[in-house]
Amino acid sequence: MFNPTWAMTIEMVIAGVSVIGLFAALGLVLVLMERRVAAWMQIRLGPNRVGPKGMLQSLADTVKLLVKEGMTPDGSDKFLFNLAPYIAMMVAMLLMAPIAFAKDFRLWDMNIGVLYITAISSIMVISILMAGWASNNKYSLMGAMRSGAQIVSYELSAGLSILTIVVLTGSLNITDIINAQADGWWIFKGHIPVLISFVIFIIAVTAETNRAPFDLAEAESELTAGFHTEYSGMKFALFFLAEYINVFIVCAIGATLFLGGWMPFHIGNWEAFNHVMDYIPSSIWFFGKTFFLIFVIMWFRWTFPRLRIDQLLNLEWKYLLPISMFNLLLVTAIAILKWHF
Amino acid sequence: MNNEELKTKITELLPSAIFDETGEWLNINIEPTDWLTFAGKLRNEDSLFLDYLFCLTCIDFKTHLTMVYHLSSTKFRHNIVIKSKLDFNNPEIESVSHIWKTAIFHEREVYEMFGVNFLNHPDLRLLILPDGWEGKNPMLKNFEDPVNMIKL
Amino acid sequence: MLEEIGTTTEGDLIINVGPQHPATHGVLHLVITLNGETIKKVEPHLGYIHRSIEKMCESLTYRQFIYVTSRMDYLSAHINNHACALCVEKGMQVEVPERAQVIRVIMDELTRIASHELWWGAMAMDIGAFTPFFHAFREREKINEIMEETCGARLTMNYYVPGGLMADLHPDFQKKVKAFITLFKNKIDEYDELITGNIIFINRMKGVGFLSKEDAVSFGCTGPSGRGSGLSCDIRKLYPYAVYDKVQFDEILETDGDSLARYMVRIREMKQSIRIIEQLIDNIPEGDFQAKTKAVLKLPKGEFYTRVETARGELGVYIVSEGATTPYRIKFRSPGFSNLSALDTMARGGKLGDLVAMMGTLDLVIPDIDR
Incomplete structure (x- = not known):
């Protein structure tokens, strides 16, 4: 009965169910969190009617979206139009695989985890382009084109800032990267260059996930809703969900690379202090850091005005990319000369 | 410039102008055919410099239409009013949209509301009314619309 | 590239912005010709929402027609009413009591602040910052409460009648206005x-939507759109009405002519409005x-x-009377209508994102344009 094939199948099913479960739970939590953070910054209350303290608001929204008619416009390319939201969601799900949620708790411990993440996250742009093109709507097309230019550009800086940690660790494996931070997180150990690459990483991933102030692909006041103008019902919800899951994942990656993932706050060889820190479960460390970064990204959204498309590309190609290239050089020198702590 | 000075200056520019000082500002009645050259002079004459057309409208007096142009100078701060009687059945006057650009919109409004034909207007189309209202001019006194108008 | 701007060729992208669009703040319809992201033409x-207010007024008496004008530029309802009341008073040669004149000026300036606050929030939302909208509305709500108490309405107040005001002030008026001034002075900072x-904001606004003085x-x-280009056009200064010649305030001029200049004019104008109210609030004559x-x-x-100065610019009311109880012809020279006509010139050569910033800083109120 329990031969390796069956064991593998059961394992796969459990993994699949938990990923989908996590996916749904995260979607609900993040949407609620966004609305509460927004309300807090905008001196209002936010959702407070459905369920205790409005906790079930996003569940109610999901039910509403589920029972809504999923319209497909007449002039659209029906196959691509319907496929696009699923690709967006699949990409978000695939990215879950190498993330370490707690100590020894991950779906797939592969030796090229970081490379896998950068590779898979580039597919996201395809779903957006697909949605924009298939909608047969000028607003959608413009949103998709903006988003294409934006994601492809910002991937460079994001990739280069991830590379700084890979250079310091000497490994693409996420477990190795986390273990290398047992005596302190990279953001503290790596001097100013790692700090710079952390800032660039946060800016770049905000742009990559199409979040304000880089939300040109949606740009409500210019393009009504950008690439998902024509989507409604559950198909829209999938895009919406994928956006939040992507935010979670990039923040998780940021937390893993720069803030030590599930690794508790350790300082060098202060054994006693490190032991006290170890009493806090590793999952709390991981989610705490991730949600802190998510909060930062939400904070951006509700504070900054949107950039214009040419300013967006200027920022990347004229500032962030040269800085991160030079920064990578600096980090390499630090790694070779062992100047980091 | 006060009204007397304005009158002397304007008589120089257009001897056929008829003045009327009953209102707040100096009113000048002119023939529609004189309007284009006169308007150019009003705008470009250095001592007048009437560069600001702050109101352009039309009045339906049932027997004739009257175009009313309120002009002001941003330099000297004097205001004058130009009036021109148009034939009711064939209202036509030269456009001044190349002299005062605000007239592009205002003349389009008068065109659709009163049916005044502005000659040499760059873009004389309906502005406010939807398609299909060409030739029906709601601001005229004899306009009847049994569906949309409620008589008080 | 540049010489193409203004012409339409095959292959241009033509986009309908509106009549239902988040950035038009009403039912404005713009047909935009684009080359990529660059605007070639805005039409x-x-x-x-044309209601033909001018035609409607022809069948309303001089007491009645003022109420309709609250629905033109609904954000400066008081100031519209003021223009009409002044015009009728000019015709009747009625001397308005000093008390009414002072109260009218205070109300006008409160309206101006309320209107500029709504503009500030909505404009920030246009360029992608959502939070200012709520902050602006928090203070605007205070003004609305003051208005509601005295005038009985929050938006279309109809407080002015030919010859003065409809009713006297609420006893709490002075106290509440003073409390508002103290609050607002902190909030405007x-x-x-x-x-x-904000650096992103300045980059979005600077050099965008240039409009020369000529x-x-x-x-x-x-209004602020003209004064942002260095054109001195404040009716309150040039042709003072009510008690504007007795109060101290500055006409705000910026000479850059871009969106940032228009923005700064409005922000600084709010401070001037506060200054006017401060001078008058303790000196309302009995x-x-x-x-x-x-x-x-x-x-x-x-x-x-x-002519009066509304929050958007010069509002002219032109009444032709034949001696009857109703106006023979009435014309409202609305500021928004003229300001909108400059949009095409401003927008050409800009980016699609700039158009939103320009429309924001022109402060278009659609009922004011359509009438």
Whole structure:
């Protein structure tokens, strides 16, 4: 009965169910969190009617979206139009695989985890382009084109800032990267260059996930809703969900690379202090850091005005990319000369 | 410039102008055919410099239409009013949209509301009314619309 | 590339912005010709809420027609009413009591602040910052409460009648206005911190939507849109009405002519409005709030024109009277209509994102344009 094939199948099913479960739970939590953070910054209350303290608001929204008619416009390319939201969601799900949620708790411990993440996250742009093109709507097309230019550009800086940690660790494996931070997180150990690459990483991933102030692909006041103008019902919800899951994942990656993932706050060889820190479960460390970064990204959204498309590309190609290239050089020198702590 | 000075200056520019000082500002009645050259002079004459057309409208007096142009100078701060009687059945006057650009919109409004034909207007189309209202001019006194108008 | 701007060729992308669009704040319809993201031409199509107020007024008496004008530029309802009341008073040659004049000026300036606050929030939302909207509305709500108490309405107040005011002030009026002034003085610095100094905001606004002084005059752009181009056009200064000649305030001029200049004019104008209110709020003279007028008003045969400064610019009311109880012809020279006509000139060569910033800083109120 329990031969390796069956064991593998059961394992796969459990993994699949938990990923989908996590996916749904995260979607609900993040949407609620966004609305509460927004309300807090905008001196209002936010959702407070459905369920205790409005906790079930996003569940109610999901039910509403589920029972809504999923319209497909007449002039659209029906196959691509319907496929696009699923690709967006699949990409978000695939990215879950190498993330370490707690100590020894991950779906797939592969030796090229970081490379896998950068590779898979580039597919996201395809779903957006697909949605924009298939909608047969000028607003959608413009949103998709903006988003294409934006994601492809910002991937460079994001990739280069991830590379700084890979250079310091000497490994693409996420477990190795986390273990290398047992005596302190990279953001503290790596001097100013790692700090710079952390800032660039946060800016770049905000742009990559199409979040304000880089939300040109949606740009409500210019393009009504950008690439998902024509989507409604559950198909829209999938895009919406994928956006939040992507935010979670990039923040998780940021937390893993720069803030030590599930690794508790350790300082060098202060054994006693490190032991006290170890009493806090590793999952709390991981989610705490991730949600802190998510909060930062939400904070951006509700504070900054949107950039214009040419300013967006200027920022990347004229500032962030040269800085991160030079920064990578600096980090390499630090790694070779062992100047980091 | 006060009204007397304005009158002397304007008589120089257009001897056929008829003045009327009953209102707040100096009113000048002119023939529609004189309007284009006169308007150019009003705008470009250095001592007048009437560069600001702050109101352009039309009045339906049932027997004739009257175009009313309120002009002001941003330099000297004097205001004058130009009036021109148009034939009711064939209202036509030269456009001044190349002299005062605000007239592009205002003349389009008068065109659709009163049916005044502005000659040499760059873009004389309906502005406010939807398609299909060409030739029906709601601001005229004899306009009847049994569906949309409620008589008080 | 540049010489192509303004012409339409095959292959250009033509986009309908509106009549239902988040950035038009109403039912404005713009047909935009684009080359990539660059705007080649903007063509406004109006009339989606045209109610023909001018025609309506022809069948309303001089007491009645003022109420309709609250629905034109609904954000400066008081100031519209003021223009009409002034025009009728000019025709009737009625002397308005000093008390009514002072109260009118205070109300006008409160309206101006409320209108600029709504503009500030909505404009920030246009360029992608959502939070300012709520902050602006928090203070605007205070003004609305003051208005509601005295006038009985929050938006279309109809407080002015020919000859003065409809009713006297609420006893709490002075106290509440003073409380508001203290509050607002702190908050306006907060606005500056939140948006004005933001680097993204400045980059979005600076050099965008340039309107030269010559074009501003030629297009008849008035109000903050004209003053942002260095055109001195504040009616309160040039042709003072009510008690504006007795109070100290500055006409705000910026010479850059871009969106940032128009933005700064409005922000600084709010501070001037506060200054005017501060001078008047403790000096409201005692006396009648309304002059004695006949129950049925009849204007003598003739023409009457008044100009006032609304939050958007110069509003002209032109009444042609034949001596009857109703106006023979009435024309509202609305500021938004003229300001909108400059949009095409401003937008050409800009990016699609700039158009939103330009429309924001022109402060278009669609009922004011359509009338």
